[in-house]
Amino acid sequence: MPDAPALGPINLIADRASAGDFEKKHTPYIEVERHEDGTITATVTVGWDVPHPNQPDHYITWIEIHADGAPVARFDFVPVVSWPTVSVKLSLDPGTTLRAVEHCNLHGLWASEIVV
Ligand SMILES: [Fe+2]
Numbered sequence: 001m002p003d004a005p006a007l008g009p010i011n012l013i014a015d016r017a018s019a020g021d022f023e024k025k026h027t028p029y030i031e032v033e034r035h036e037d038g039t040i041t042a043t044v045t046v047g048w049d050v051p052h053p054n055q056p057d058h059y060i061t062w063i064e065i066h067a068d069g070a071p072v073a074r075f076d077f078v079p080v081v082s083w084p085t086v087s088v089k090l091s092l093d094p095g096t097t098l099r100a101v102e103h104c105n106l107h108g109l110w111a112s113e114i115v116v
Pocket residue numbers: 026052058059104105106107
């Protein structure tokens with residue numbers, strides 16, 4: 001059985017620098033702030049490079065954050081009112097792969113990863 005999600009394949013852009021505007025406006029951008037207590041705050045923005053529409057017929061429906069493949073946070077949005085920028089504080093082991101996945105109602109699943 002394939003492990004592709006029911007919503008379709010995930011577009012994972014490895015090289016942001018060579019991505020076009022369509023890829024840039026969908027790929028989640030992950031920023032990490034480290035704290036003295038060993039925790040981090042991960043901020044995920046969709047449309048960081050190129051703005052993504054936020055209209056009733058075209059918007060980001062949700063963002064999930066996974067740590068080494070396990071879901072650790074999920075945010076659901078409504079168009080116009082809520083915008084796809086979220087922050088969450090996490091306690092993770094060094095070397096953990098953080099993946100952000102977003103769903104656009106028209107263009108499917110998009111992801112990016114960083115090692116924290
Ligand atoms: Fe889209």
